[in-house]
Amino acid sequence: MFTEKDFYANLVPMYIRRASIKSRKDGSQYYSCRLVESQRTEKGVRQHTLLNLGVNFS
Numbered sequence: 001m002f003t004e005k006d007f008y009a010n011l012v013p014m015y016i017r018r019a020s021i022k023s024r025k026d027g028s029q030y031y032s033c034r035l036v037e038s039q040r041t042e043k044g045v046r047q048h049t050l051l052n053l054g055v056n057f058s
Contacts, residue, residue, distance in 0.1 A: 013038040016053070030055055 017036045022029050033053040039046050 014050070017047075017049075 014035060014037045017034045019032050019034060020029055021032055032055045034049050035051040035053060036047045036049055039048060
């Protein structure tokens with residue numbers, strides 16, 4: 001059985017990042033949304049992409 005302290009200790013900070021990408025063909029710019037988790041390491045905070053959610057979200 002998890003306690004409240006265990007629950008909050010196991011939470012992983014995640015957020016959705018909007019990334020701008022430039023097309024190689026014609027140089028036009030489009031956007032992609034990604035699900036990113038944040039992890040603390042000895043070198044500092046690092047983000048890791050978990051899932052690419054797709055393009056053309058307005």
